[in-house]
Amino acid sequence: MSYFTPDADLLAASDKALKSVSTAHLIKAAKSFNITDPATTEVIGSLPDHTPEQALEALTKADAAGKLWAKTSPRHRGDILHAVYAKLIEHKETLAYIICREMGKPFAEGLAEVQYSADYVRWFAEEALRAQGLYRDSPAGDATILVRRAPVGNAVLIAPWNFPMAMATRKIAPALAAGCACVVKPAALTPLTTVVVADLMIQAGVPADLVQVITTTNSSGFSATLLADDRVRKISFTGSTPVGSKLMELAAKNIVKSSMELGGNAPLIVFDDADLDRAIEGAILAKMRNGGQTCVAANRMFVQEGIADAFIEGFTKAMAAHKLGHPMNKEVTLGPVVDDRAVARLQALVDDAVAKGATLRTGGKSPDQPGSYFEPTVLDNVPANADIAVTEIFGPVASIMRFKTQAEVIERANDTEFGLAAFVFTENLDRAINVAEALETGMVGINNGLLSNIAAPFGGVKASGTGREGGAEGLEEYQEIRYFTMKRRETT
Numbered sequence: 001m002s003y004f005t006p007d008a009d010l011l012a013a014s015d016k017a018l019k020s021v022s023t024a025h026l027i028k029a030a031k032s033f034n035i036t037d038p039a040t041t042e043v044i045g046s047l048p049d050h051t052p053e054q055a056l057e058a059l060t061k062a063d064a065a066g067k068l069w070a071k072t073s074p075r076h077r078g079d080i081l082h083a084v085y086a087k088l089i090e091h092k093e094t095l096a097y098i099i100c101r102e103m104g105k106p107f108a109e110g111l112a113e114v115q116y117s118a119d120y121v122r123w124f125a126e127e128a129l130r131a132q133g134l135y136r137d138s139p140a141g142d143a144t145i146l147v148r149r150a151p152v153g154n155a156v157l158i159a160p161w162n163f164p165m166a167m168a169t170r171k172i173a174p175a176l177a178a179g180c181a182c183v184v185k186p187a188a189l190t191p192l193t194t195v196v197v198a199d200l201m202i203q204a205g206v207p208a209d210l211v212q213v214i215t216t217t218n219s220s221g222f223s224a225t226l227l228a229d230d231r232v233r234k235i236s237f238t239g240s241t242p243v244g245s246k247l248m249e250l251a252a253k254n255i256v257k258s259s260m261e262l263g264g265n266a267p268l269i270v271f272d273d274a275d276l277d278r279a280i281e282g283a284i285l286a287k288m289r290n291g292g293q294t295c296v297a298a299n300r301m302f303v304q305e306g307i308a309d310a311f312i313e314g315f316t317k318a319m320a321a322h323k324l325g326h327p328m329n330k331e332v333t334l335g336p337v338v339d340d341r342a343v344a345r346l347q348a349l350v351d352d353a354v355a356k357g358a359t360l361r362t363g364g365k366s367p368d369q370p371g372s373y374f375e376p377t378v379l380d381n382v383p384a385n386a387d388i389a390v391t392e393i394f395g396p397v398a399s400i401m402r403f404k405t406q407a408e409v410i411e412r413a414n415d416t417e418f419g420l421a422a423f424v425f426t427e428n429l430d431r432a433i434n435v436a437e438a439l440e441t442g443m444v445g446i447n448n449g450l451l452s453n454i455a456a457p458f459g460g461v462k463a464s465g466t467g468r469e470g471g472a473e474g475l476e477e478y479q480e481i482r483y484f485t486m487k488r489r490e491t492t
Helices: 008-019 052-069 074-090 092-103 107-127 166-178 192-204 219-227 241-252 276-292 305-320 340-355 406-413 429-438 471-476
Strands: 032-037 042-048 134-137 143-151 154-158 182-185 211-213 232-238 257-261 266-270 298-304 359-362 377-380 397-403 421-425 443-446 479-487
Touching (some): 008 092, 042 192, 052 154, 052 182, 052 211, 074 092, 074 107, 092 107, 092 192, 107 166, 154 166, 154 219, 166 471, 192 211, 219 232, 219 241, 266 276, 276 298, 276 305, 305 359, 305 377, 340 359, 406 429, 421 429
Parallel strands (some): 154 182, 182 211, 232 257, 266 298, 266 421, 298 397
Antiparallel strands (some): 032 042, 134 143, 143 479
């Protein structure tokens, strides 16, 4: 497979963007840590390595600012968030450069992530004005019931590395819209984007202490320290199920409201009656968005026997057509995975599947290039005992299995502890709805390989987590429901 080298002009522009990152708004620290470019493994920046004690300092600042912010009007909070949206769009290319250099996604996807991220800010700017309430008579008619929403309080927000801007704004925006302060910890692999976003928020009018960013390599110390502090009333985490489970244990001590968007093992089901071209296009999108490094990526692809050969032929051709290379080249459609550990993990999964009987249709290895790359790969007839059949892949590797009946595939699709997302391709409306309802997942894409939408509640069931992000439900995650009752008596 050909490798595309970086474009000199794009590379120079991204270098300039990296040099523009300001840390003036961050708490100072005695030590720092480096951030590397997965396309080259070269160091591209460094940030303060904050201690747990400095995380508490950040919480103190956020707490003071949050008490004032909670008293502001919904209109004021909405106006500030609209200003943030405008500021993010103004710096769209700079943000895309930084995302691509620290995370490795192609430039076009970096630009798309900036727009997607900013759209969350705009959505919650509007939702700030729409907090639900209630005013009605009690059933007995002797009292009035009033229900309102109030800010939950200080929020701890822990974001993953795969969408360094979107996962941050999807948490920060509803917190601010609801009237909460927050302490944000980006992943140590990709923290630069969040640092820049917070700086732009301050420039747009967000109070300087309201959004505190802690950059640290001591994730467990950060979480344990903050969740032991009774000023923290909310935690939102996106990441692995084992870490989420541990965080929920920590949050239980002070009964902290929790949102957990955790691991996935998404089935993608193609029935015989599916539109072939539509199914291939949707499957590529579901598998290869962000190079397969998403929690909702198609992880187990089930294809009905009657359409299997034609689907796999077309899907393999589409996978092999990806252009692998440095993100700073506009022709590239597949960049590196996040680091060399990910490369080794993907290689082990592919080798195990082939050893146990899977057929390698394309790809299957890391190219002989500097950086953390892995070829787009298709495995056919993957046996049930292969590691890849039960493991979240998180990379550009498709694992395909065949099935005979609808009942069989539903049972196989649900045979997992996870329940985040699923995809169904069929031209039969009854089947589409019946299968979607039978799948034990929080989200289902029907003839649609792209699930995420700012206006929809994103989240899963079972071991894939609790709570929702996006939609009206995303704002409610940062609110408490308060009920007042007022006794009435007749007057003359």
